Amino acid sequence: xxxxxxxxxxxxxxxxxxxxxxxxxxxxxxxxxxxxxxxxxxxxxxxxxxxxxxxxxxxxxxxxxxxxxxxxxxxxxxxxxxxxxxxxxxxxxxxxxxxxxxxxxxxxxxxxxxxxxxxxxxxxxxxxxxxxxxxxxxxxxxxxxxxxxxxxxxxxxxxxxxxxxxxxxxxxxxxxxxxxxxxxxxxxxxxxxxxxxxxxxxxxxxxxxxxxxxxxxxxxxxxxxxxxxxxxxxxxxxxxxxxxxxxxxxxxxxxxxxxxxxxxxxxxxxxxxxxxxxxxxxxxxxxxxxxxxxxxxx
Amino acid sequence: xxxxxxxxxxxxxxxxxxxxxxxxxxxxxxxxxxxxxxxxxxxxxxxxxxxxxxxxxxxxxxxxxxxxxxxxxxxxxxxxxxxxxxxxxxxxxxxxxxxxxxxxxxxxxxxxxxxxxxxxxxxxxxxxxxxxxxxxxxxxxxxxxxxxxxxxxxxxxxxxxxxxxxxxxxxxxxxxxxxxxxxxxxxxxxxxxxxxxxxxxxxxxxxxxxxxxxxxxxxxxxxxxxxxxxxxxxxxxxxxxxxxxxxxxxxxxxxxxxxxxxxxxxxxxxxxxxxxxxxxxxxxxxxxxxxxxxxxxxxxxxxxxxxxxxxxxxxxxxxxxxxxxxxxxxxxxxxxxxxxxxxxxxxxxxxxxxxxxxxxxxxxxxxxxxxxxxxxxxxxxxxxxxxxxxxxxxxxxxxxxxxxxxxxxxxxxxxxxxxxxxxxxxxxxxxxxxxxxxxxxxxx
Numbered sequence: 107x108x109x110x111x112x113x114x115x116x117x118x119x120x121x122x123x124x125x126x127x128x129x130x131x132x133x134x135x136x137x138x139x140x141x142x143x144x145x146x147x148x149x150x151x152x153x154x155x156x157x158x159x160x161x162x163x164x165x166x167x168x169x170x171x172x173x174x175x176x177x178x179x180x181x182x183x184x185x186x187x188x189x190x191x192x193x194x195x196x197x198x199x200x201x202x203x204x205x206x207x208x209x210x211x212x213x214x215x216x217x218x219x220x221x222x223x224x225x226x227x228x229x230x231x232x233x234x235x236x237x238x239x240x241x242x243x244x245x246x247x248x249x250x251x252x253x254x255x256x257x258x259x260x261x262x263x264x265x266x267x268x269x270x271x272x273x274x275x276x277x278x279x280x281x282x283x284x285x286x287x288x289x290x291x292x293x294x295x296x297x298x299x300x301x302x303x304x305x306x307x308x309x310x311x312x313x314x315x316x317x318x319x320x321x322x323x324x325x326x327x328x329x330x331x332x333x334x335x336x337x338x339x340x341x342x343x344x345x346x347x348x349x350x351x352x353x354x355x356x357x358x359x360x361x362x363x364x365x366x367x368x369x370x371x372x373x374x375x376x377x378x379x380x381x382x383x384x385x386x387x388x389x390x391x392x393x394x395x396x397x398x399x400x401x402x403x404x
Numbered sequence: 405x406x407x408x409x410x411x412x413x414x415x416x417x418x419x420x421x422x423x424x425x426x427x428x429x430x431x432x433x434x435x436x437x438x439x440x441x442x443x444x445x446x447x448x449x450x451x452x453x454x455x456x457x458x459x460x461x462x463x464x465x466x467x468x469x470x471x472x473x474x475x476x477x478x479x480x481x482x483x484x485x486x487x488x489x490x491x492x493x494x495x496x497x498x499x500x501x502x503x504x505x506x507x508x509x510x511x512x513x514x515x516x517x518x519x520x521x522x523x524x525x526x527x528x529x530x531x532x533x534x535x536x537x538x539x540x541x542x543x544x545x546x547x548x549x550x551x552x553x554x555x556x557x558x559x560x561x562x563x564x565x566x567x568x569x570x571x572x573x574x575x576x577x578x579x580x581x582x583x584x585x586x587x588x589x590x591x592x593x594x595x596x597x598x599x600x601x602x603x604x605x606x607x608x609x610x611x612x613x614x615x616x617x618x619x620x621x622x623x624x625x626x627x628x629x630x631x632x633x634x635x636x637x638x639x640x641x642x643x644x645x646x647x648x649x650x651x652x653x654x655x656x657x658x659x660x661x662x663x664x665x666x667x668x669x670x671x672x673x674x675x676x677x678x679x680x681x682x683x684x685x686x687x688x689x690x691x692x693x694x695x696x697x698x699x700x701x702x703x704x705x706x707x708x709x710x711x712x713x714x715x716x717x718x719x720x721x722x723x724x725x726x727x728x729x730x731x732x733x734x735x736x737x738x739x740x741x742x743x744x745x746x747x748x749x750x751x752x753x754x755x756x757x758x759x760x761x762x763x764x765x766x767x768x769x770x771x772x773x774x775x776x777x778x779x780x781x782x783x784x785x786x787x788x789x790x791x792x793x794x795x796x797x798x799x800x801x802x803x804x805x806x807x808x809x810x811x812x813x814x815x816x817x818x819x820x821x822x823x824x825x826x827x828x829x830x831x832x833x834x835x836x837x838x839x840x841x842x843x844x845x846x847x848x
Contacts, residue, residue, distance in 0.1 A: 225715070237649060324448070361625075
């Protein structure tokens with residue numbers, strides 16, 4: 107091991123962890139919806155695309171940055187409420203598979219609507235954060251990725267405060283804990299679901315802007331959901347801390363695997379290695395690291 | 405009876421609508437079925453290319469009244485760049501009369517069509533892409549990878565890098581990394597880069613980026629450690645801007661990245677922002693609206709609200725100009741075939757003959773208003789690529805600027821490899837090799 111390049115190892119590890127934060131951002135949107143309604147919202151990627159495309163299109167039409175952010179957030183709230191009202195409410199008490207298929211269809215509708223409204227062009231998105239690296243002890247670290255990590259941390263903090271200290275947040279936690287008990291004590295589930303979808307819209311906006319700045323705002327943005335799925339399996343579908351830890355683990359392992367063992371598999375391992383890790387973990391702990399263990403009476 | 409009359413009226417109305425909507429090629433019409441993609445992940449490229457292609461066909465109709473009086477018609481079927489949809493559109497449109505040629509601009513769809521178009525005897529145009537060995541017209545009579553096949557592209561890129569370093573001899577001892585898309589398209593040039601590395605003595609490392617390519621941290625850290633002199637980007641879609649951004653993140657100089665022909669558009673550079681400034685890429689057709697043919701399209705079509713692009717700012721973009729050049733090549737093939745077979749609607753096989761005699765020298769290119777837009781083409785019955793020249797353009801943050809002369813790939817070096825591959829395909833499929841005798845006539 108004397109010839110092992112530790113500095114390079116640390117660089118790959120840090121790069122992987124920072125990429126993992128980006129995966130976590132997408133995964134959090136899934137967790138919010140799944141926790142309260144048991145729906146695996148496959149449309150999260152399309153929501154992310156819609157948010158980023160709306161924002162960048164407004165900015166390109168001369169709308170000031172802050173105003174564009176507010177308008178886009180408002181649009182995402184309206185979409186979230188509309189989804190709850192038009193798609194999910196009529197499907198109440200249907201099987202999880204039915205709801206999943208509904209969100210799958212929804213993702214196509216949102217992707218199509220985004221292109222119909224804003225066109226098919228690819229856009230650059232500059233958030234004003236230079237993406238030049240800086241060096242710490244010979245290790246290059248991306249400024250932008252650090253900024254994204256800080257935003258993710260702030261988002262998690264905001265969500266924690268929101269759900270712990272606000273009435274809506276407490277209601278959300280009650281619903282997440284036991285829907286029927288929450289209903290029995292008079293909580294209005296539709297309103298809570300609508301709020302959760304709106305918050306998921308906010309998460310989609312934040313993730314969309316950061317991923318959009320990274321990739322450009324284009325159709326492929328909706329494919330980032332594929333990066334979130336192994337994170338959810340690893341961290342648990344109903345845990346925000348799980349989404350963070352899962353993202354970090356997936357990001358780090360897939361990058362280290364690509365660099366150190368990728369050549370033995372012909373390269374290009376990142377497309378499947380995360381899923382191998384997730385599947386292996388699934389065998390050991392089906393509910394993920396932080397996911398709730400389901401105990402059902404049969 | 406009332407109901408019967410209503411049904412009858414509806415049937416008549418429907419037949420009228422269909423007769424208008426479906427292209428009905430009469431004796432003086434030539435039809436282009438277009439497997440376009442205007443929605444989905446690759447819509448930006450699809451709208452540009454098919455927009456340019458349609459603009460040119462429209463220009464010929466509007467300005468010249470068609471090709472020698474034969475009107476050009478077309479209809480589109482949406483594929484979203486998906487193979488199964490492309491094949492479905494093929495089956496749906498192939499029976500329309502007067503089909504001239506197919507132009508799917510998709511490697512996957514083109515591969516799926518080869519047997520079908522060969523049976524139907526209609527040309528399949530894969531400008532700048534497709535199977536390299538389809539260059540060999542002895543084996544692939546109906547497939548035309550016009551202007552540039554992947555091997556010629558590889559040779560063109562290596563020749564360009566050599567020109568920057570002071571000649572092919574200077575490549576010895578240099579280090580090159582090829583970052584390729586993890587797909588059959590991306591992997592197509594692996595053996596030819598290996599061959600050229602061996603021939604010219606440069607060190608080579610080829611690194612795969614899995615589809616779609618939105619994460620490249622590991623690959624670029626590997627590149628940083630390898631310290632190559634140049635990185636060749638053989639990308640597609642989102643992989644390209646992410647490569648440029650990731651290069652900036654690890655401090656690799658962007659002016660030492662050379663993009664291939666599917667990494668050379670505005671859509672590849674704009675999303676990368678400042679990280680793309682100084683990036684160079686190969687092309688067969690220059691971008692910009694200063695060429696006479698593009699100016700005529702603006703004057704004749706866009707100024708009269710007849711242009712195909714929704715966004716006029718995209719006129720003269722890489723994909724739009726590629727579509728225009730593709731239009732020129734299709735129209736000239738028809739014109740050449742008409743000289744032999746008559747000024748009428750041609751069969752697909754007759755248009756194939758036209759493509760096999762598509763020889764446009766620089767003087768003819770200039771006469772078509774495309775001087776500087778592309779160099780020339782010299783297709784023959786056994787060389788379906790036509791020895792297209794390439795040039796290199798550099799992104800200045802807003803637009804591409806041409807930074808090289810027209811460069812010729814090393815066709816003589818590549819031809820035996822192409823023939824060997826084509827002959828293996830012919831053996832596998834039981835195809836008898838054509839000779840020049842087989843080309844004289846056309847059927848259908």
